[in-house]
Amino acid sequence: MAKEEHRIVKGQVTVPYELALGRTWSAFYDFLKDERIMGKKCGKCSRVLVPPRSFCPRCYVDMDEWVEVSQEGVLETWVYVNMPFFAQEIRIPFISAQIRLDGSDSGFIHQVAGIDLNDFDRVRETVKLGGRVRAVWNPEKRGNILDIAYFEPVD
């Protein structure tokens, strides 16, 4: 060979899956259709987890009690995403957020929107850690997490 070259093979793989939600998570999405956010409460440690679990990861016992939590909560943390990633479902820029819904004991991951997201300085004035946010429902329910369209800051 005249000159050294580093040859590269390119490829892409698509692998299909069908993942079972199971009873608890199916029920969670059924509740979302009725615009209710439901968690489950552990009979042992009394924590309410959203998304609900059929067992408590800490106590390792069944969780049987359904509890409706508030559609409002506190913004525990957030990130302004303005970087494209492979297979991203939401168009950038978007805000990925951790929200502690009133009446729950875990952070719920969703997005904050309903404000102009293109002006980052404005975003920083509106979206505050420790601030309150409220669920805005998608009028069309598809049985997935975006049945809650987003959370918007509460004045």
Place this chain on the structure above:
Amino acid sequence: MGNAVAIIGTGQTRHGRRTDLCYPDLVREAVTAALDDAGITLEDIDGVVLGTMPSMMEGVSSTHFYFAEAMGSLGKPVLKVETCGSTGQSIGHCGFFWVASGMADIVLVVGSEKMSEGDGQATMTTVFDPFFQRTFAAGAPGVFTMQSMEWMYRFGIPEEKGREAAALISVSNHDNAMDNPHAHIRMRVTMDDVKNARVITYPVRLLDVCPASDGACAVVFASRKAARKIGRKPAWIRGLGFRGEEFFYGESDKAVWMSATEAAGEAYRQAGIRDPLKELDVAEIYNPFTYQEMIFYECFGFCPRGEAPDYVLKGTFRKGGELPCDPSGGTLCTNPIGATGLIRLAEAALQVTGKAGERQVEGAKLALSHAMGGVDQFNGVTIVGSTL
């Protein structure tokens, strides 16, 4: 407490963008170096442990097959252990337990990654569950930024102070990497360079974030008997701990990070360490993000909660400081994920055996190494010492 286990050799590739060789050859480069360092041949190896990132990252599944010859495992027992980003520590732990169990005298542990060949952030996204959280995932930067913001808010750390300390961490790591011939990113940066770099996920900027590297690392573990026979200066395993939290992000408190705190606590108990800042001579912390590195300092008990930026700005963790952290330049300058945690362990072993060259911390006798994995879910710690 079981049998004594030593590290008697380490090997690393030149990390970086290695399109000059195929993946198995990259692995072999590290294995050959480790065997040379230990002064042994493949004949001496009783078993091989391998760890990489998942097949989504590798483009090949069950890489212990692909690397069978390269990692010298032909005709030998193998174990394939993987725990995401903490893989490097987990395979080190496996090497330890294999020898400590008495089922082997000498075990070769190999970690590798060729980040240039797959999509690291896409892989990270598929660590998130497909039912609830994947929709909102923004790779590793998204998560680490959320965590860092929560931490600063919790402890009332002013944004400017956090920014200043994170920038200094970036500058120090880049300076350190200049002393490390294996490091991927070898360039000096200034505080202004860091503060003015492109925003990745605010407030995290390009120079707050690790690169995607190609690289491999191999470490030879030996029983006390084998170590004595071979006669190389050993780095003794003094303590190890691995802890994981719940799968769903947001369920446990990442500002105080129990898995990191308890993994280190477990390792300290075994090593008899009460005051890590005073007793440890050097630490190799898995630091893909500058801000997050400060949370580790607090979880590992190097300083009180919420005070890491003050300690950073005092120079506590810089070269020549009270507890130099990542004299290798750390993960911030080199990150071949499956190898990264093992590189931390190898660097710690080099330090306590006085073989760290330009990056040697004078007189280091006790060193901590660490790795983190999953969506902020797992932490593994190994402590090595020049004496048992």
Place this chain on the structure above:
Amino acid sequence: MQRVAITHVAQSSGAESRESLMDFTYRVNREVLDKAGLQREDVGCIIAGSADIFHSGLSCANAFDWDGIGAFLKEGSRAEESAFSFIYGCMRILSGRYDTVLVTALVKGSENPDNDPITSFYGDPFYLRPTGINESVVAAMQMRQYMERYSVTEEQCAQVAVKNLGNALFNPCADRKRRVSIEDVMSSERIYDPLKALECAPKSDGVVAVLLASEKRAKKLTKKPVWLAGYGCSMDHFHPGDRDLLKGRLPEAAKRAYGMAGIAYPRKELDVAEVCEPYAFQELLWCEQLGFCGEGKGGKWIDSGASRMDGVLPVNPSGGVLATNPYPARGLYRIAEAALQIKGEAGEHQVGKTVRKALAHSTHGFGGQCQSVVILSA
């Protein structure tokens, strides 16, 4: 030296489960703890066995596994193949640092694509994969060589499926449950000629959990501890073309396990064997290489009836992998079944004779690329 025992076992059915993988995992692991009267806090360490994205749609399988296996803030790890997980769990006990270790393996085969596309990713992208290779392709090539070289007949190979699927009728956890005749097997679709559909393992769901304990602890936890007596493992070449597919690494792995267990005459000293046979003929080849019969004598071995449920050395009384194939978990299923036979708790598929020593075998990869052998004793 320390000893390590299996004290309790729990396993799910191999049939398709509609539970989420997390709930499915929890249910079986909760069951094994309940059997032992333990809480998750009482367990020293947890080692999972699960394969990542291609077997679950999730990268870094340990992340999703962690809650279901009860590992919150516990010491733990994960190995990619469940026989690896088992021996790693044993090492943890043998090190003297843990009294109890929970080893578990989990997969929902029903949720991901067939094994053939998945195992094709064992191949490299440059050379092997473009040739259309997968585990079944290599197995078919291996079978043809096996029949040619040793004059073993297709009917003799098919007989393994008849035997194992027959045994599976007595195993409530078996996935494929169907009485088949030699004609059924011979006339099933030739999917990878000479391999026929009923000679190839299905793809199953499965969670299995095995509780390990140190000698002192085991004796307190159960009246019938099952001891680890031997272990051997060996890795073969990456390229199938670099090996003789009929002279693999199993004899080496078996020799190590027998050496450790002090077994000189496996056929006489072992009472039962659970062998990993994703393809019917492989049970014959593996039995030869495990020393149950002479080289090339696998056909005569199956004809003799020695490996039947009532034979001198029953092989796969559970129905084996041909009946139930939760791929990354299948090794631990073999180990669990061998332990149940020693405990005398295998129910309807308990073999007639007293079982004191049992062998469990696991393999994954192309044509027996990686081989593990575990010997358990009463």
